[in-house]
Amino acid sequence: MLLALCAITACSTGNKKPMETPKDKLVHQLFTYAQEGKIAYGHQDDLSYGHAWKVEDWENDKLERSDVKAVTGKYPVVLGFDLGDIEHGSDRNLDGVPFGLMKKAVKLHTGRGGIVTFSWHPDNPLTGGDAWDISSDQVVKAVLPGGEKHAEFKLWLERAADFIESLGDVAVIFRPWHENLGSWFWWGGKLCTAQEYKDLYRLTWTYFTKERGLANILWCYSPDGPIDPRDYMSRYPGDEFVDILGTDIYEYPGASSLEEAGVRFGTQVKEMMNSLAALSLEHQKLMCFSETGLEGLGDPAWWTGTLLPAIEKYPVSYVLTWRNAWDKPGHFYAAWDGFEYAEDMKAFSEKDNIVFLD
Numbered sequence: 001m002l003l004a005l006c007a008i009t010a011c012s013t014g015n016k017k018p019m020e021t022p023k024d025k026l027v028h029q030l031f032t033y034a035q036e037g038k039i040a041y042g043h044q045d046d047l048s049y050g051h052a053w054k055v056e057d058w059e060n061d062k063l064e065r066s067d068v069k070a071v072t073g074k075y076p077v078v079l080g081f082d083l084g085d086i087e088h089g090s091d092r093n094l095d096g097v098p099f100g101l102m103k104k105a106v107k108l109h110t111g112r113g114g115i116v117t118f119s120w121h122p123d124n125p126l127t128g129g130d131a132w133d134i135s136s137d138q139v140v141k142a143v144l145p146g147g148e149k150h151a152e153f154k155l156w157l158e159r160a161a162d163f164i165e166s167l168g169d170v171a172v173i174f175r176p177w178h179e180n181l182g183s184w185f186w187w188g189g190k191l192c193t194a195q196e197y198k199d200l201y202r203l204t205w206t207y208f209t210k211e212r213g214l215a216n217i218l219w220c221y222s223p224d225g226p227i228d229p230r231d232y233m234s235r236y237p238g239d240e241f242v243d244i245l246g247t248d249i250y251e252y253p254g255a256s257s258l259e260e261a262g263v264r265f266g267t268q269v270k271e272m273m274n275s276l277a278a279l280s281l282e283h284q285k286l287m288c289f290s291e292t293g294l295e296g297l298g299d300p301a302w303w304t305g306t307l308l309p310a311i312e313k314y315p316v317s318y319v320l321t322w323r324n325a326w327d328k329p330g331h332f333y334a335a336w337d338g339f340e341y342a343e344d345m346k347a348f349s350e351k352d353n354i355v356f357l358d
């Protein structure tokens with residue numbers, strides 16, 4: 001695994017040039033975590049807001065506050081942001097985070113050795129609804145070349161690419177069209193054919209990479225689980241378009257006990273990580289756990305008892321838990337100052353194989 005992955009970091013390719021580009025360096029950083037048996041921790045929107053607080057005046061704010069830091073004393077290595085609403089030229093995203101704040105946070109966070117990843121929940125370009133509007137199965141077809149929304153969609157891509165370009169000489173992880181096997185987004189499994197999905201991903205990649213020359217992006221493919229791991233590659237756009245194999249899997253207790261839900265989640269995650277480890281070797285890609293969490297963290301030992309054992313045996317470069325919404329008290333996936341089970345996240349952050357930023 002490790003030797004094989006060297007190929008993508010240029011360390012065993014015979015390429016004598018030092019790693020120069022920001023993208024090379026980011027690949028190397030992620031690869032090193034996996035090689036050393038370590039997993040970097042990430043949190044969505046960590047510097048923008050947290051449980052019951054948000055940055056109000058981002059231009060004058062130092063962006064030092066973080067729920068994760070308040071609990072663990074350290075920042076997450078990976079900082080996630082969402083580009084939703086950038087397609088309309090809006091100055092803030094779908095969750096109210098100013099794009100100006102993101103830009104400032106990217107500089108600050110990468111400057112101290114952190115990593116930034118972007119997801120994107122763009123509105124439905126055909127119906128005018130949001131990303132979750134699945135009323136039509138013609139949307140992907142409509143944005144592809146020849147489709148009635150293609151020209152408008154190109155403008156949406158242009159706006160997203162403009163933003164990433166404006167970040168300057170910094171490499172970021174981009175994972176558009178995520179959770180594509182489930183059917184809750186307009187690009188989901190039942191909403192387009194496999195070919196249409198692949199074409200959508202490739203169109204996005206080609207526009208950013210070839211038309212715009214944006215070379216500092218690590219492209220992450222992140223289908224949702226749980227799925228039969230054999231389905232993972234059914235909509236894979238191809239090795240040329242992907243750098244990281246990711247997956248989004250959450251724990252949903254539903255009507256079952258937390259113990260049962262934790263065991264089920266652990267089994268699903270291990271199964272998927274096992275299969276991603278094999279695929280990453282076969283396709284020479286990095287792997288990550290692109291989104292996860294237990295909403296509300298009702299399990300007192302979720303971090304050390306459920307999450308950690310599910311991932312620690314695999315070369316997962318990072319794991320990202322979802323956002324702590326400032327305005328929805330139960331919608332949080334990381335502990336916060338004063339949260340009754342915060343101690344377990346702190347214990348997780350102190351494990352030798354888990355990396356946070358000091």
Ligand code: BMA
Pocket residue numbers: 082084094095121322323
């Ligand atoms: C979802 C929820 C929503 C949010 C969206 C995009 O999982 O957290 O509240 O708007 O992600 O960040």
